[in-house]
Amino acid sequence: MNARVSASVYTSHVPAIGAALDNDKTAEPHWEPLFAGYEPSKVWMRDNTPDAIVLVYNDHATAFSLDMIPTFAIGTAATYAVADEGWGPRPVPEVQGHPDLAAHIAHSVIQQDFDLTIVNRMDVDHGLTVPLSLMFGRPDSWPCPIIPVAVNVVQYPVPSGQRCLNLGKAIRNAIESYDEPLNVQVWGTGGMSHQLQGPRAGLINAEFDAAFLDQLIADPANLALKPHVDYLREAGSEGIELVMWLIARGAMADLAGGSAPTVEHRFYHVPASNTAVGHLILAESGAETP
Numbered sequence: 001m002n003a004r005v006s007a008s009v010y011t012s013h014v015p016a017i018g019a020a021l022d023n024d025k026t027a028e029p030h031w032e033p034l035f036a037g038y039e040p041s042k043v044w045m046r047d048n049t050p051d052a053i054v055l056v057y058n059d060h061a062t063a064f065s066l067d068m069i070p071t072f073a074i075g076t077a078a079t080y081a082v083a084d085e086g087w088g089p090r091p092v093p094e095v096q097g098h099p100d101l102a103a104h105i106a107h108s109v110i111q112q113d114f115d116l117t118i119v120n121r122m123d124v125d126h127g128l129t130v131p132l133s134l135m136f137g138r139p140d141s142w143p144c145p146i147i148p149v150a151v152n153v154v155q156y157p158v159p160s161g162q163r164c165l166n167l168g169k170a171i172r173n174a175i176e177s178y179d180e181p182l183n184v185q186v187w188g189t190g191g192m193s194h195q196l197q198g199p200r201a202g203l204i205n206a207e208f209d210a211a212f213l214d215q216l217i218a219d220p221a222n223l224a225l226k227p228h229v230d231y232l233r234e235a236g237s238e239g240i241e242l243v244m245w246l247i248a249r250g251a252m253a254d255l256a257g258g259s260a261p262t263v264e265h266r267f268y269h270v271p272a273s274n275t276a277v278g279h280l281i282l283a284e285s286g287a288e289t290p
């Protein structure tokens, strides 16, 4: 039996959320409603722990600088160190990779005409570790191997929504052609509306975010046609991180002619730091729970 995609998970990755967790502030009035929104997710994850996660995120000038800017990069390493982003590395477990599945995905996706950069050594920043913390809490080790897929959404030009959706479809094909019965989740992270600098710093657009979530669930093919400038104008300069959610969405069965996923959890909260936090869990409707 081959590997299969069982679910996709979407969440913001705000660094202050990591700091709140690491410094035991989750019960404080400011943070409590945010973390309460992830309680059902942690329960769901305990019941649906995958064998591996393809975690789509963006590096924030941590592993990559302006010296080198891969549009799409896949981590093929056995381990990834937790990055020091200026305050020392977060006190979270080292990230274990899945070199064999990652190499297979790289091979398959490149043969499907995507130019992936192969990364054999990379520190992972809040873009990857904060989503893990939100979904798994504070374990001694992460419960499964992680394959990081880093997307450039920091320096223009950034990939289109359509290309991201298509990459998700290619990742699904790659997973389904892996000759081991693994339960694999694909995660899309970043967003939702936020702008961290300039005259519009602090921008939040709850109406845009709600419409994005609705369309991501029900009409991803048309959502993929949204041009960059719409994200920039409506969701702020860092709202463009949302294109990464289309990679995870593209990996779901309905975009390959299968049935629509079921919404296991949907959550939205403003604010966390400067960002509107959005979160979705979509499970394949045909997927049996392990």
Ligand code: DHB
Binding pocket: 013, 014, 015, 016, 060, 190, 191, 194, 196, 238, 272, 273, 274, 275
């Ligand atoms: C914030 C949000 C981000 O997505 C990020 O990468 C850094 C900071 C924030 O809201 O503070």
Ligand code: FE
Binding pocket: 013, 060, 127, 190, 191, 238, 241
């Ligand atoms: Fe970010």
